[in-house]
Amino acid sequence: xxxxxxxxxxxxxxxxxxxxxxxxxxxxxxxxxxxxxxxxxxxxxxxxxxxxxxxxxxxxxxxxxxxxxxxxxxxxxxxxxxxxxxxxxxxxxxxxxxxxxxxxx
Numbered sequence: 001x002x003x004x005x006x007x008x009x010x011x012x013x014x015x016x017x018x019x020x021x022x023x024x025x026x027x028x029x030x031x032x033x034x035x036x037x038x039x040x041x042x043x044x045x046x047x048x049x050x051x052x053x054x055x056x057x058x059x060x061x062x063x064x065x066x067x068x069x070x071x072x073x074x075x076x077x078x079x080x081x082x083x084x085x086x087x088x089x090x091x092x093x094x095x096x097x098x099x100x101x102x103x104x105x
Contacts, residue, residue, distance in 0.1 A: 009061075009062050010062060010063045010064055010081070011058055011061065011062060011063070011064060015056045015064045015066075015081075016064070016081045016086075017053045017056065017066050017081070017084065017086060018053065018056070019053055019054060019055055019056065020052065020053065021052070021053045021086055021087075021088050021089075022050065022051070022052055022086070022087040022088050023050070023051055023052070023053055023066075023068060023079075023084040023085060023086055023087060024048060024049070024050050024051075024084065024085050024087055025045045025046065025047055025048060025049045025050075025051070025070075025079075025083065025084060026047065026082070026083055026084055026085050027047055027083050028043065028045065028046055028047050029043075029044045029045040029077060029079065029083060030042060030043055030044060031043075031044055034078075035077065044073075044075065044077050045068075045070055045073070045077055045079075049070055049072065049073065050070075050071075050072075050087065051068040051069050051070040051071060051084075052068065052069050052071070053066050053067070053068055053069075054067045054068065054069045054076060055067040057078075063080060064080070064081060065078045065079070065080065066078070066079045066080075066081070066084065067079075068084060
């Protein structure tokens, strides 16, 4: 049996998202059994769905979990940072995407 790799402790840094921030799902999320009232494997969030971060918590004192309200679905699902992208930060002047567009223009 090999040595376990030390995983990144995400909570050493500030959360990437804040309550009230609009986000988009970067990937599909299915119920792993932790979402009540839904079958295991049932789709909870589809890639491209838009929602709002309602709260930020932690899991295993290692990861941030973002409680995202998916208004169109009428549900709140815990998401990891890699599963969502910000809609608000992408529209903020000074981000790398906008700076790149200005350089090209």
